[in-house]
Amino acid sequence: MIKWIKIALRNILKNKRRSFVTLIAIAMGFAAVSLFQGYIHNTYEGLRQSAVRGEGLGHLTIYKQGWLEKGKIDPDKYMFSQEELKRISDLVEEDEDVILATPQINISGLVSNGRTSTIFLANGVIPRDDKTIKGAWAAFRPVKGEGLSEKKPYGVEMGEDLASHLDLKPGGYGVIMATTLDGQMNALDIEVAGIYDTGSSATNDKYMRVPFGFAQSLYDTEKADRVVVLLNDWKKTEATRERLEDTLSGVGIVCEIKTWNELSLFYLKVRGMFDMIFMFIFFIVFIIVIMSVVNTMGMAVLERTREIGTLRALGLKRRGVSLLFAVEGAMLGFLGTVFGIVLNVIVWAVIRAAGPTYIPPGSSSPVPLIVNLVPQSMFFLMLFLILLSLMAAILPARRAARQNVVDALGHV
């Protein structure tokens, strides 16, 4: 085998210009796919953090069975009572991978500054638990002002554009109105404790975060529509869901548990779009690599027809000839991907040093362009391209191996 690798390598070096063009094609293809993969890896990571911590979805959300389908029609029926909330929280927090289980309630209605009013959507959260869920993410989208606090039960955090429409600043006052679960109109005073950027222009003029008790007061209820669960590792999401489903159904709590990615529509859509773009780029690279290797190996077979005849005459079997060219193809793939890794690291370092930013569609503020180096993905991509080059070389190699020995020897 070493002999064939040696011959393959020397033939690659012998035809420097042609090999160089093929290696560049493979290297560029590798770098393009790998960089894009690094970019979407970072984007998925950011979107995951945004969903889990930014949107406050946690890793798992527990609803009463039927809430997602019929909760809007008859909310009172499909909300958890205080007793149920306590039982669920106690059981869930017993799980070794759970950091926190906290009740939340969504409310909506009108918010007014006394002169003008507009609609709002708000999430009723326990301030202390909300801080735990946000974690380090809070520094990425900081709240201007004091923020939610147990000390100020009527203090709310307001989306930047919503505050701007209502001309409210931290410390300003307003009123929110909504119908209670019984259908009565209710209104409560609020103080703007903080203003924050939701990250999306679609929600920045509607969203608020309010203390959990305050939201319950507005709806005149002691219930909550869900329990949000934060885990110590997002990779354990699916396994923990299965475990919690078993635990809760085992004690007769009829519920359904959704994961953060099932609930974050934005994450799903962006992921779907990026996956499609990735497949498109990958397909183009796939074609370029195949065409380059087939062309190079086709030329090599043509030029080395007499050599093939000689090797066959000396006793090399047909599969030996195929192997020889397949090794050469694999070697091209290997060297090409090694150059690709170098190119990838250079571009990665340049991006890291330059620190460019961009505003994604629907986003309210610029985000840094970050490309991750993902060694595992690079390794698998490398293996795939080597295999692809090997397969692409097999086509002309098989043709070479099938040649009549006398015809091959007589080739000029």
Place this chain on the structure above:
Amino acid sequence: MELIEMEEIKKDYFLGETVVHALRGVDLTIDKGEFVAIWGPSGSGKTTLLNLIGTIDEASSGQLFIKGEEVKKLSDDRRTEFRNRSIGFIFQGFNLIPVLSALENVMLPLEIMGTSFSNTRKTALKRLDEVGLSDFVKHLPDKLSGGQRQRVAIARALVTNPSLVIADEPTANLDSETSHKIIELMRDLNEKEETTFIFSTHDQRLLDQVERLVRLEDGRILNGGSEK
């Protein structure tokens, strides 16, 4: 002892709709240890005959036995193995692998056979020494003269200790002094190791050295294959 036996061998080529009868029924027997020249004008079928004996081509009809085995009945893999173990080739154009050194070229048939690296290297060095190229083992073919290349080709043909060496015009591309040395070398190996040599040639100096001359003309053996 018969090494090669040919019975009514015919070989036709098709050039478009034209049929070229390269061999028109050849009967020939060659014994182990013979030093045989196939001689005849261009187009007489010399190379075709050597290709058939070398098992790199197939007869249109007739029977060919080498070491008692009927070549036609062997699969491509078996025939290739047979070639590797029993036949050495010396080509007119040397046909050395350009990216391999003289030593690596000579090692090649043994490596194909699967012999261990140390044995392969030792045997190849010995053969290169025998053909007087021990100082050129690391040279690539394009750094060697025509005569040196032909000697590498001879060393390569002999490295597996084949029973048969086939040489197609082995002195055609060489000057007279080098030709003389190559002829002496082949004759010497034939006498010392009882290796059978069959070659096609027009070279009178080579023809003077042979024990037996097979004269071909128009695809037929004229002299019954036993002239000298």
